[in-house]
Amino acid sequence: MDKIFLNQIKILKKVKNYNKLLSKDIDPSLSPLTYMTAWAETPGYYKLNSLIHNFKIRSYIFFLKDIFLISFHHSLKAFKKKNFSEDNKTKNLIVSYCEKKNFDKNGNFYDYYFNTSSKNNKYLWLLISLDNYIPVNIKENLIIISKDSSIKYNFYFFIKSLIKIVLKKKGGITKFFHWANSSYVFSSEVTKIFDSLLKKLSLKNIIINYESVPFQNSIINKAKKFNKDIKIICYLHCAGWPLQTDLLFRNKKIDKLLVSGIDQKRKLVKYLNWPSKKIINIPSIRFEKNKKTQFGGKIFIPYNIFDEKTFLVKFENFLKITKEKSLNKLGYSIHPLNKKSLKHKKFKSKIQSLIYLYKNRFSSFTKRKTSIIFGSATGVCIQALESGVDIIHFPGDINLDVFNNKMWPNIKTKNFNNKFFMYSIKKFNKTFWTINQKNKFEKYLACNL
Numbered sequence: 001m002d003k004i005f006l007n008q009i010k011i012l013k014k015v016k017n018y019n020k021l022l023s024k025d026i027d028p029s030l031s032p033l034t035y036m037t038a039w040a041e042t043p044g045y046y047k048l049n050s051l052i053h054n055f056k057i058r059s060y061i062f063f064l065k066d067i068f069l070i071s072f073h074h075s076l077k078a079f080k081k082k083n084f085s086e087d088n089k090t091k092n093l094i095v096s097y098c099e100k101k102n103f104d105k106n107g108n109f110y111d112y113y114f115n116t117s118s119k120n121n122k123y124l125w126l127l128i129s130l131d132n133y134i135p136v137n138i139k140e141n142l143i144i145i146s147k148d149s150s151i152k153y154n155f156y157f158f159i160k161s162l163i164k165i166v167l168k169k170k171g172g173i174t175k176f177f178h179w180a181n182s183s184y185v186f187s188s189e190v191t192k193i194f195d196s197l198l199k200k201l202s203l204k205n206i207i208i209n210y211e212s213v214p215f216q217n218s219i220i221n222k223a224k225k226f227n228k229d230i231k232i233i234c235y236l237h238c239a240g241w242p243l244q245t246d247l248l249f250r251n252k253k254i255d256k257l258l259v260s261g262i263d264q265k266r267k268l269v270k271y272l273n274w275p276s277k278k279i280i281n282i283p284s285i286r287f288e289k290n291k292k293t294q295f296g297g298k299i300f301i302p303y304n305i306f307d308e309k310t311f312l313v314k315f316e317n318f319l320k321i322t323k324e325k326s327l328n329k330l331g332y333s334i335h336p337l338n339k340k341s342l343k344h345k346k347f348k349s350k351i352q353s354l355i356y357l358y359k360n361r362f363s364s365f366t367k368r369k370t371s372i373i374f375g376s377a378t379g380v381c382i383q384a385l386e387s388g389v390d391i392i393h394f395p396g397d398i399n400l401d402v403f404n405n406k407m408w409p410n411i412k413t414k415n416f417n418n419k420f421f422m423y424s425i426k427k428f429n430k431t432f433w434t435i436n437q438k439n440k441f442e443k444y445l446a447c448n449l
Contacts, residue, residue, distance in 0.1 A: 009271075015036060018034075030184075030218055031184070037245075042183065069181075073185050075148045076147060076186075077147070079144045083140075089202060091202065093203050096126075098127040098130065107135040111209075113286050116441040126145070127144045129147075183213070186215060194219045194223075206223055208232065211236075231255050231449065233258065236257060239260070239380070240408070244272060245400075249275075257280070260434070263431045271407060283434060289436050297370070299372045308350075311375070314419055323361070325360065371389050376396065382431050386434065390423065
């Protein structure tokens, strides 16, 4: 594990140096190339891998596709009640996401990340629609950003956006790729809408369901430029993931970042350059303390499956060396955003075939509850560990995907020849803090306004 830790430190150093060098000409908080996810295909994912590996062919293909996807982000509009007051006196704005399932029949919105409802009129909501659903009855304190067109791609918008980027963002082909992508264009369109609203409101506080994505940093910058006294409170709604290169401190304008777990705070401060005074540790507002049964006995299939063949080979080799009836029966959990993905369903089917082939390795009478994770160990891994479940992890890239106990001191890690890893928890509520309590939004978040 020491070698993996040293490699992870080297990766973080490369990421920091890249951001530092970039900051001479470009604001790193705004470029999609600095949102360096290890768990999902983004411009930043490919930039991260180009800093570590020779990843050129795949990255060029991705960037070409992503440039084309600029055409998808046309016709974005702010939907609000017809009699929405332009001189709205609400002092607090919450920025989050919405889908059809978040609305009741009367148009009231419930946010599962903040576990609170729009019925509380102390807050104005700016919501990014993930499915372009707009309720018939939009409540007075809701503003929904969604497409105002059923057309999937608009090539006029595509050409216009590229021309605008070429004219405004000068600096050669290298800088061109920072802006010529769907993430940046989406960010620009959302910020334009936000700017027009900002001038009509009297905001004192902005609360953001924060992931450090470019559009969030862009509206933070816009708000502070408009009024430096607006307080920006960001909330990290999920449990931690191994390296968290996407959370490197890039936006100094954030006033407070609320996280859940002292180990998460320690990780951000010690390894990702966050000032300690900016981070507050609170119990998770989104999640309750879960029973082992919710996370035990599951195979978690990740958001992106980068190397299906390698995962299947590793899993079969693991089953070959496993003793008979030593594993508990396993169910399946595909990442929520890819439940309908044909690729994910096919991968699940292949895993099922392997389990059937080695069915004598499993028993309903095994007391120990173990779950399996493929690919990047996202927040669900820590949630499972905190509920008392042990994890068997088949990573894609051991230097990006694996928890080490120097960065995460309360996770006990066993390395099996870099083929798979086993995790267990040392002390509960240190890595991810959960409690069962009502009205946590007001008790733990609103009190920081």
